[in-house]
Amino acid sequence: MTQASVTNTLNGAPGASAGTEKMAAAFKEALIAGLIALGLAFPLLTHKTVQQAEGLVLEPRWLWALIAGGVVFAGRLALRFLVWDRQITPPSMPGLVKPLAALARPLAGLRAWIGPVLLLLAVVFPFLPGADRRMLDLAILVLTYVMLGWGLNIVVGLAGLLDLGYVAFYAVGAYSFALTAQYFDLGFWTCLPIAGVLAGFWGVILGFPVLRLRGDYLAIVTLAFGEIVRIVLLNWYSFTNGPDGISGIPKPTLFGLQFKRFGENSFADYFGLEYSTLHRFIFLYFIILALALLTNYVTIRLRRLPIGRAWEALREDEVACRSLGINVTNTKLTAFAMGAMFGGFAGSFFATRQGFISPESFTFIESAIILAIVVLGGMGSQIGVAVAAVVMIGGGELVFREFDLYRMLIFGLTMVAIMVWRPRGFVAKRTPSIALGERKAISGELVREGDG
C-alpha cells in the first residue's frame, strides 16, 4: 500500500518532486528500521516458555514480533516528520519560539528552588500518607544510590578518572562493618567511621598502581580491581564465610535505644509510642538521608577549596596542572580516597539495613548502575546525580516492576534515549566555584570529561 502511494506521488507534479523524493527516502528508512526491529524481536519475543503438566513447552506468539516491527516503523516515520524535519527548519515557527522563551524565563528562576524543594520533600517523605513499608524501602534504596552516585561523582565527575570498580569500595565498607561487628562485637556507629577509613585506605591502595594509567586503561584496571575484591570475598571462606555470606549484622541504635517490640531499651517504650515496624524503617531512612547529605555537603565544600578546583583542573588538563605546581599523584589519590570513603559509608549502611551480606550483592552491574547515574545526571552536577538516581532506581522499581524480564532492555533503551536527547546528562552546565560578579553557568560543550 505504501509502495502504491509512493509511486503515485512520484508521478505527480515536477515541482513537488523534491518533497516526494524525501517522502520515499523516509519510507525506505522507516521500512529498514522496522525490518531490523522485526529481526531483533524474532528471537526475543516470538516464543515464550510455559510450564505445563508435561514439562516446559514453547508457546508461539508471532504477532508480538510483528507489532514490535510495526511500532518501530511508525515511530521512525513519526520522528522523521514530526521531530527531525522541524529541527532543520526552526525559523519556520518564530511565533512559537518567543512565547517559549518567555515561559523559560520564570522557569530559570525556579531552578534555584529545585534543590531546597527536593530536600524538604526528602525530609517530610516518611510522614507523608503514602509512605508505607514498600515505599520507605524503595526510598532507602534510592537514597543509597544517590549517596553512591555523589561519592563516585567526586572521582568521575570532578577528577575525571573513569572508575568502573566503584562497587569494590562499597563491598569493602559493607564487609568492614560486618566483620568488625562479628569479630569485635562493635555497633553500627562505631563501625561506620572504621568502614569509611578502611574503604578510603583501599582507595589509596588502588590509586597507586593506576595513577600512571589513563582513559580506557584506567577503566579496565579499576574494573579488574572490583572483580578481585568480589572474588577474594567469595573465596576466603575462613574469614568472610565465602558465598554463604555474613548474617546477624547488628541493627543501628538511636543513642542506645533499639527498635524492638519489648524490653528496657525499646524505642517505642521509651517515648511511650505504640510499637510499629515502620519506626525502624523511618530511622534507617533518616540515617541514609543524613549520610547522603553529608556526602553532598562535603563535596560542595570541597569544590570551593583548592583541592576541589585542582580535581576539576585535572579533569580539564593534566599537563597544565603539572606546569602549575600541582602534584598530580597526590591530587588523584585524594580523589580516589574521598570517593572510596563515601562508598565505604554507604556500604556499611547497606550491611546494617540488610542484616545479611554476601559477595553476590557486589557484582559489576552495581558499578555500572552507579556510573550510569553519574553520567546521566551530568558529570559533576550534584542535583543532576540525585535526579538521575531517583529516575533510574525509583522509576525502575515503580514503573517497570511488571516488565521484570525486559528490565535491562528498558534500562538500556532509556540510557540510549537520554544520551541522544541530552548527551551531557540532565544538568549539562557547570557553575564556577568562585566569581567576582555573577556566577555564569558554563556550557557543557566546553567542559571536558577528563581522559584519565
Added chain:
Amino acid sequence: MTEMAGDDILTVEHLTMRFGGLVAINDLSFVAKRRAITALIGPNGAGKTTVFNCITGFYKPSEGMITLRHANGGTFLLERLSDHQVSGVAHVARTFQNIRLFAGMSVLENLLIAQHRPLMRASGYTVGGILGLKHFARAEQEAVDFAVHWLDKVGLTERADDAAGDLPYGAQRRVEIARAMCTRPTLLCLDEPAAGLNPRESHELNQLLMNIRDEEGLSILLIEHDMGVVMGISDHIVVLDYGEKISDGAPEQVRADPAVIAAYLGVEDEELGEIEKEIAT
C-alpha cells in the same frame, strides 16, 4: 638579598636529549641573565620545545645540567626535580605552544588554580578549609586580589567570570600568561606566545612582556617565530638548528650571523661564504 641585575638566573650546560636513536638536542649550553628576555629561536623541529620540556621537568634530559639560581641565593638543579616541583619549588612557570587553559572553568578559576600551593597550605591541606577557618577565607581573598591584579595587567578583568574556552584566541594567550604569572615565578618560559596573534595583539604582547621584565623584575625565556617580537624585545638570542646551538648573542649580532641566515633560508654549507660576502658589502 644580594640581587644584582645582570647575573645569571639559568645555566644550561651540555644538555643532550635522545629519544631512542633520535638526538633532539645535542650538547647545548647557554646562559639566561636575570631581569632579561632571552629568546630561543630556530627553524621548525630545531628542538626548542624539547629544551623547554627539559627545563620545566616534563622530560628528563639524557645528559647535562640545568641550574636555576634565585635572587636570594637558592640554587636548584632542575633536571633532578619533577615537573610540579619545577613550578612549585623552583618557581619556573611556563606556557604552552597549543594553549592549555582549563577551558570549562572561568578565567578567575584558572588563575586561582595557579595559586594552588599557597592556597593548599592556607586551607590546612583541606582540613581547615572544610571546617571553614577564617584564615583560609582571608588567604583566598588575597589570591583573588592577586588574580585580579594580573587580569588588570592583561586587560581582561571584565571577562573574569567567563569560561576560559569562550574567550577569543588572543585573549586566551594573555590569560595563559596571567595564569603563569599567578604562580609567582622567578623565571617565565613562554612557548610561542605570539603564534596566531594579529599585529596589534602582537604589539600589545611586546608591551606586556617588557612590563613584566621591567616592573616585576622577572627573567623571561621565550620561544618565538615572530621576528618582530624577538628582535623587538629580546636582550639575548640563542639560535638552535637540528638540536645544536648555531649562534648566541645580542639581537644585532645574531641577525647578522651567516649561520643563522643559512639555517633560516636553507642554504647549503658551500654557499655560506658567498652570503658572508654579501652581508659584508
